[in-house]
Amino acid sequence: MKLLIINGPNLGNIGRREPEIYGHEDFDSFLDSLKKEFREHEIHYFQSHHEGEIVAKIHKATEENYDGIILNAGAYSHTSYAIRDAVAAIGIPVVMVHISNVYARENFRHENVIAAKCKGVITGFGLKSYELAVRSYAV
């Protein structure tokens, strides 16, 4: 399968950002090991701090013939109707992931305005959340 991982704002420095919450492993080396673990899939990666760029990339994914998107929209998960509408507009299944368990954190993180348009949500398993999301495409 051709899968696209999209990471939203503040997710470019995982490993250094609040490591007590997000862990010490940097995303690039995690991504390398993920690609090696799932050689049967073609896994691509996009990260942006900008809402509009994320919306544009979600739409472009249809032209780029992706079979699935794994989306960690970061703080936009709690606020972005624009990303929600983009997810709803495309025919590609989107699995939302969070590294941390958002339900064990501040109240504002309990609301997710995008999740209802996703195939499912995986939250709280560290970077393993992405691995579980890749596996979910085999189900």
Ligand code: DQA
């Ligand atoms: C996050 C959780 C969000 O609440 C937060 O704003 C992030 C990361 C996670 O992966 O745990 O940036 O999406």
